[in-house]
Amino acid sequence: MSWNPLKDSFRHNVSGPANALIDGYLAGRLDRRTFLRQGTVFGLSLSAMGILGVRADAQDGPVAVKKGGTLRVGVTTPSGPVDPMVAANQGSIAMYQPVGEYLIRAEPDLSLRPFLATEWSSNDAGTVWTFKLRDDVTFQDGQKMTSADVVATFNRLADPDGGSIALSAFRGIIGKNSASAIDDLTVQFELERPVGNFPYLASSDTYSAIILPASYSTGFEEAGFPGTGPLRMKSFSPTAGATFVRNEEYWDKANPAPLDQIDFIFFADETPALLALQGSEIDVVYQVSVQNGRAVVNNPAYKMVGTRSAASRPLHLRTDTGPWMDKRVRQALAYTVDRTGVVDGLMQGYAEIGNDSPFAPIFPVTNPDVPQRQLDLDKARALLAEAGVPDGFKTSLNVINTLEVPAYATVLQAGAAKVGIDLDIILQDGGTYYGDGQFGSSPWLDSTAGITDFGHRSIPNVYLTAQFQSDGVWNSSHLNDPEIDKEIGEFLATVEFEAQRKIATSLQEKFMDLTPTIYSAFLQFVFVTGANVGGVVPNSSGQLFLGQAGFVE
Numbered sequence: 001m002s003w004n005p006l007k008d009s010f011r012h013n014v015s016g017p018a019n020a021l022i023d024g025y026l027a028g029r030l031d032r033r034t035f036l037r038q039g040t041v042f043g044l045s046l047s048a049m050g051i052l053g054v055r056a057d058a059q060d061g062p063v064a065v066k067k068g069g070t071l072r073v074g075v076t077t078p079s080g081p082v083d084p085m086v087a088a089n090q091g092s093i094a095m096y097q098p099v100g101e102y103l104i105r106a107e108p109d110l111s112l113r114p115f116l117a118t119e120w121s122s123n124d125a126g127t128v129w130t131f132k133l134r135d136d137v138t139f140q141d142g143q144k145m146t147s148a149d150v151v152a153t154f155n156r157l158a159d160p161d162g163g164s165i166a167l168s169a170f171r172g173i174i175g176k177n178s179a180s181a182i183d184d185l186t187v188q189f190e191l192e193r194p195v196g197n198f199p200y201l202a203s204s205d206t207y208s209a210i211i212l213p214a215s216y217s218t219g220f221e222e223a224g225f226p227g228t229g230p231l232r233m234k235s236f237s238p239t240a241g242a243t244f245v246r247n248e249e250y251w252d253k254a255n256p257a258p259l260d261q262i263d264f265i266f267f268a269d270e271t272p273a274l275l276a277l278q279g280s281e282i283d284v285v286y287q288v289s290v291q292n293g294r295a296v297v298n299n300p301a302y303k304m305v306g307t308r309s310a311a312s313r314p315l316h317l318r319t320d321t322g323p324w325m326d327k328r329v330r331q332a333l334a335y336t337v338d339r340t341g342v343v344d345g346l347m348q349g350y351a352e353i354g355n356d357s358p359f360a361p362i363f364p365v366t367n368p369d370v371p372q373r374q375l376d377l378d379k380a381r382a383l384l385a386e387a388g389v390p391d392g393f394k395t396s397l398n399v400i401n402t403l404e405v406p407a408y409a410t411v412l413q414a415g416a417a418k419v420g421i422d423l424d425i426i427l428q429d430g431g432t433y434y435g436d437g438q439f440g441s442s443p444w445l446d447s448t449a450g451i452t453d454f455g456h457r458s459i460p461n462v463y464l465t466a467q468f469q470s471d472g473v474w475n476s477s478h479l480n481d482p483e484i485d486k487e488i489g490e491f492l493a494t495v496e497f498e499a500q501r502k503i504a505t506s507l508q509e510k511f512m513d514l515t516p517t518i519y520s521a522f523l524q525f526v527f528v529t530g531a532n533v534g535g536v537v538p539n540s541s542g543q544l545f546l547g548q549a550g551f552v553e
Helices: 005-012 016-026 032-041 046-050 090-096 147-158 270-278 327-334 339-346 377-386 405-417 430-434 461-468 482-493 497-514
Strands: 070-076 104-106 112-114 117-122 128-133 179-183 186-190 231-237 241-246 261-267 302-312 315-317 351-353 393-400 421-428 449-451 521-530
Touching (some): 070 090, 090 261, 112 117, 147 179, 261 270, 315 327, 327 497, 339 351, 339 405, 339 521, 393 405, 393 430, 405 449, 461 482
Parallel strands (some): 070 261, 393 421
Antiparallel strands (some): 104 112, 179 186, 231 241, 241 261, 302 521, 351 521
C-alpha cells in the first residue's frame, strides 16, 4: 500500500477499531456500502472517509415544498401515557416526535447522522464513548441545552428502578450513573461492558431517547412540552388528537418547519384512517399494513413508501414445556412455512425473507451465505416421526390482533395443517396479549407459542439480549442455552466489524438448529401520503420526521 501523508495523518486521529475497519476496506474484505455505514458508527464523517477515496451514493436533494399550510396526519389513538419514559405504542410515540430530537438520527440505510451531537468517538475497547454537542440548541421553554440535560436524559432512562421502556436496550450496558458531563458540551458514557455499536443505542433507534431538560420529571404537558424540535405543541386531547405549530425559535435557522401547523387525528386503527385518506379528510397515514392497504397500493393518487427494516412478526415456541420442547418438532413447523408466499403474497413484496434468526438481511453483519431454510413438507413429516409424533398434534397459538398479524397466523396455520399440526389461533388485543410484560402474567411471555409485533432496531443487540439470553426480559421461547449466552456476550463486546460477522454467522447457525423462534419475513415500514405531500421522512423504526414536511410546489 502506498504511503499518503494525508491518509496517514487521518488514520492516526481515529480509534483502533476504526483503523481496523479502514484496513478491511482497503484489503477488499468490506464493500464500499458496508464501510460507509460502519464508518458512521465510529463517528467518521463522509468528508473524512472521502480522504480514503470513498464516496457516498448520490442522494436526492430535499423535496421542494411550499411554505405554510396545515398537514393532517392520521395515527392510532395513544393507548398509554404520552411520555418518552414509558411510551411503547405508535400513537404515544408519534406525539413527541415533532417536538423531540436525538443526539443522532439513524437513517433508513442504517448510517448515523449527527443531530444534537456533532461527533462521537470511543476508546479502543469500546467501553468509553464520548459525544460532542451542538452549542446553539435551546429547548422550547427557552433554556439552552447543555451536557447536563443529555446526562440527565440518559441516566433517567437507564435507571433500573425508573420503569423506562429504554431498559430493554440499556440494561447491562449503561446504568443510572453511566453518563457524565466532561464540560458543557461534552458527554461521556462509561459502559458496563464493551459495545462496539453503542452510538445506535444513543440514537433515534432508542425512540425514547429524545433529549429533555434535566428538570423534566414525567408526563406530557399540553403546551410547552420541552423538546428542541422544529414544531411545538399547541393543544392535545387524549382521545381526539393534537395540534403542533412551527417553533419560531428553532435552533436550526437554515431549516425551519415549512408548515404552519400539523394536526394529528386519532383513529382506532388503520382501516378508518385509510378511509379518511381516500375521502380527502387527512393527508398522511402514519403506518399501513399492506394487507389492509390494498386500495392505495400502486394507486397513483397516493405515495406509498416502504423502508427496509428489521421489523418482524416472530413466532416463538416454548423450549421448556409443551409440544415444542423437542427441537425436531420446532424445526418441523419451520419447514411448513412458505416464506416466498408470505413475502410475495401476504406482504405484496414489501418484505424480505427471514431465516429463523433475528439477523435480518438489512444488518451488515448478517451472513447471507448461511443456507436459507425452505418449505419442505417431507422433511417436516420426517422430523415429526423422529420426535415420536408422526400424526401431529393440536396446540394453541396466541396472536396479537394488529396489522397483518392475524392474516399471517392463518397462513402459518394452513401450512402446519399439511403435516398434522393443528394450531388453534387465539386472537388477543395488545393489552391482553402483552399483559403487564412480566413472566407469569403475560400471554406473550407465557404461552406455548405466540406471534408478536416486533419493531425495528438498526443493530441486532436488543433482539439478542432481550429475546434469546437466558435472562432476557423478552425471552418468550424460554431458551436457556449457555453457548448462545456466551456468544451473544462476545458479539456485543466485539468492536471490529469482521470479528462481529464471524460471531453473527455462528449465532445464525445455532438459531437455525435450535429454532426457538421462526422468522419467516422482515417487513418494510410502510406509510402513505397524498400525491401532493412531500418532505415526510420515515425511518425503519416506524418513525416519521415531519420537520421538513409540506405540500409540493
